[in-house]
Amino acid sequence: MxxxxxxxxxxxxxxxxxxxxxxxxxxxxxxxxxxxxxxxxxxxxxxxxxxxxxxxxxxxxxxxxxxxxxxxxxxxxxxxxxxxxxxxxxxxxxxxxPRRGEFFGGIEYEPGDAARILLAGDETAVPAISAILEQVDRDVVGTAYLEIPSAADILPIDAPAGVEVRWLPRDEARYGAELLAAVQAHHELRVPVGALASARPTDLEVDPDLWETPRYSSSGEEIPDEPEPKPGDDLYVWVAGESRTVTSIRRHLVREVGLDRRQVAFMGYWREGVAMKG
Ligand SMILES: Cc1cc2nc3c(=O)[nH]c(=O)nc-3n(C[C@H](O)[C@H](O)[C@H](O)COP(=O)(O)OP(=O)(O)OC[C@H]3O[C@@H](n4cnc5c(N)ncnc54)[C@H](O)[C@@H]3O)c2cc1C
Missing domain, CATH: 2.40.30.10 (Translation factors)
Known part of the structure; x- marks a missing residue:
């Protein structure tokens, strides 16, 4: 290192x-x-x-x-x-x-054999999503939702042709509202409107260290020994941004859509109103 x-x-x-x-x-x-x-x-x-x-x-x-x-x-x-x-x-x-030739870790994007990807993040995740999309194989297929403060923050990304990049200017909306709505409306994941949880997570429900990936659980959830995707689990989902937003998206994808935790990575990159621990 x-x-x-x-x-x-x-x-x-x-x-x-x-x-x-x-x-x-x-x-x-x-x-x-x-x-x-x-x-x-x-x-x-x-x-x-x-x-x-x-x-x-x-x-x-x-x-x-x-x-x-x-x-x-x-x-x-x-x-x-x-x-x-x-x-x-x-x-x-x-x-x-990371130092060349030594293990360092710190890369979470691991779609395995997934046929399609869904990336969702706010402005703090724009660098990561941009780098991922510029470096993955050109035949990757999927969607990326990027919430940004305003349309003036739309940046060029050299994404594979099969990945739809959707910029979501926040303008006057609350942090994460546009991102959550886009994921809830995402055609591959849609559940009946009546089944959508409307309440925002309370402060107590937002894990300050939210980091739930197929390999690590900040909440101590059981990690299956043999991460073997179930048949039909061909979508890989990567979500990062403000922790309350990521918690809301996680709730939706895990509780309402029923995605397997092995298909998803949910990462709190920052927390509104709270300085990171340094
Ligand atoms: C894996 C990972 C990768 C990241 N990559 C990037 C990156 O490439 N670029 C990037 O800009 N950030 C990135 N972040 C987020 C960044 O670490 C946080 O935003 C961090 O809080 C910034 O530190 P700070 O000292 O500016 O603010 P802090 O001292 O942590 O916080 C002070 C105040 O600023 C607020 N705050 C923090 N971040 C934001 C924000 N983005 N918008 C509005 N208010 C904010 C906090 O809520 C708090 O009230 C990443 C985080 C992680 C975990």
């Missing part, structure tokens, strides 16, 4: 919400993973405070591209977004990242 310091080599405001930062430096010389980076996560350290980000792309050098969501509203900003907002070429940041 690389545990060192990265140097900012480029900064680009790519939309009102996203700031693209390129990181390089000697400590990243041995960066590498065995295969595509997909939703590879890394840790960045801002004056000792640790936050998790996604490798959006790897450029020659190697240089890592990280797309930061700028959330700078009073009371809703944190050390990472504040650092990004003023980042300049030459600035330094602590980094924990």
């Amino acid at each position: 690389i545990k060192g310091e990265a140097v900012v080599t480029a900064v680009e405001r790519i939309s009102p919400t996203f700031l693209r930062v390129e990181l390089g430096g000697d400590d990243l010389a041995d960066f590498g993973v065995d295969g595509p980076t997909l939703d590879q996560r890394i840790k960045l350290l801002f004056d000792g405070v640790m936050r998790t980000y996604t490798v959006r792309a790897v450029r020659p050098g190697p240089r890592l591209v990280v797309d930061f969501v700028l959330h700078l509203e009073p009371g809703a900003s944190g050390p990472a977004s504040r650092w990004a907002a003023t980042a300049e070429v030459g600035d330094r940041v602590g980094i924990i990242a």
